[in-house]
Amino acid sequence: MKLVGVVGLGNIAVRHRRNVKALFDGVRVIAMPASGRMPKEGIEHADTVVPNIQSMIELNPDFVIVASPATKHSEHSIPLLLSAIPVLIEKPLAGYKDDALKLAAVASQCETPVAVGYCLRYLHSSLLIREMLSSEVIGSMFHASVNMGQYLPQWRPNKHYTETVSAQAELGGGVLLELSHELDYMQWLCGEMEPVYSHLRNSKALNLGVEESADIMLVSRGGCVCHMHLDFLQHVPSRKCSFVGTKGRLDWDLIGNCVTLQSEGGEKVLYCDPTIDRNEMYVSMIKDFVALIQGQENKCVDVHQAARTVELIDEIKAEAIWGKVI
Template sequence: MKNYASELLIDKVVIVGGGSLGQLHCAVVREILPSAEICLASSSGRTSPLADVHVHNFEEMLEAQFYPQIGIICSSTDRHMDDAIALAKMGVHLLIEKPLCLDATRFEELVKIRDEKKLTMCVGYNLRYVPSIRALKEMIQHRELGRLLHVKVDVGQYLPDWSPGVSYKESIAASAHRGGGVLMELSHEIDYLQWIFGPMIVKHSSLYHKSDMDIDVEDLAIFELVFFDPRRGTPIPISVTMDFCRRSCHRTCTVFGDKGTAEWDGVNQVLHHYIAESRTSQMKVIQMDGVRNESYKRQFAAFLKSIRMGQTVGCSIEDGLSTVKLINTIRSASGFEPPNGLIDYFDS
């Protein structure tokens, strides 16, 4: 992994949000930019031993004469757009944690500031930097599975098991107004599907609240997407199941082709490949040490590369908007009311 940090003059980084992701980003920045000053902006007053400056908001940050070149936004989803625009107006390059936003009505304002100030903005979908799923993408690009037939995605874990020792009721995932629910929290799947297969449409969807958990969001989503074979133009269905209910931790993507089948196991970092002609199976274990933390390091390195190159490497804010837009369409098709602000923006 090339060290692009050495080619950039970055000495101040602000991390917005002091939760688990904010703490993780503090560690990543400290490792990759060891001499940079880190400001942790947490409205709840959370702190990190790795941060040099602690504030509650941007006003306090400026009063402390802390002027960052980079901002990492990992506040609650409903705050993403306001935080992004506030920092962008200061001329700060932005890495915005997924999903991009809850209310997209100010998206064009953010784009205008980005273009006027020539800023770099990326969205944090770290699964794009996991070697095993990149291997799946390459397998499909090289047409090793032949003509694609259909795709099956299955992901889920019991919500109270996500953060042991912390009540699930306090999590963003459990709160509709903060941007929770399986569609938003597990939007990695929607991002990587579009990253691998391209644009897609919603065929049908069903959203449910099946558990006894005290949450006001969907905890089970079952829907079908369709993309089109770029060579033949034929529709290829993708069936997706997401949930907060199952007691096991599961994440798979299975791609069926007329020459074989590939199954990505995201929990164990294994790629299974069944070859139809020889009727044999191959198992590729493509692991990296500390897969979650390492993927965030690679993501941050790609962000720094984007700043140096002046063009996005990874997930752009336009990509992030496409994912939010598809989520909104899935909600609408199911009969669920989407978050405020999305219907008018996307229907205009």
């Protein structure tokens, strides 16, 4: 890879530019502001800055990572795909169902390599969980529970939380889109899901115009019931998931990066590496996308899977009960 573009100037775009520079010797990186407003300061890990997608297309990069706000993914990705430039789109695929379906349709039409960046799938612990569930170590699965929460003002200390993408509906904010990793991996592990019940709330603590807390009940086509809690409110971050089957339970701590099996034989730690460099999952994701471009075996998340996650979020919102302010 000699020339790679990255759309967006936020934290995740900085990470991608840095990783691309580290991965490919001599690569030149093109940066592009999502807003179209050219920055006055220099851009870290970038050799060239362009103002818009057309300028990016004219440089004909080997591939582009779209790391703009979710509501701009369609606007930025479709012209690249139609120009036969491979695109890795940061999660979620889009901010709205219609945009997600349009993106998926264009991807099918032009056959340009494209994938969506759900990086948690590249954690060793997530691959192990998938293997354990596929081999029915806990028997037939009938229940799963998810708890994910972190206090939003702690996410990006260099910016006030109300100014972040997470806090703004027009940019794809709210826990459902921002924490869509959980909805993605549950469908990856348990099959396509449908919402049964959803309860969304805001808080006096953050006072945002997007949902700050979500409690959801989902059911898979195979009959697995999942209870999921997502929030922007927990001061001590938590990201855990449990899978219950007829022979035992798998507990997955995504922050601790540990997998534990509970069964009649007692408790057994199957894997635990809390010191892992979490940047490695982003690096693995880019390497995997290059494998896709080169027609090699890969585990990339395709746009149709990612579009289903956006559809699911749309269904959850449509059926949700809005609770009292916390």
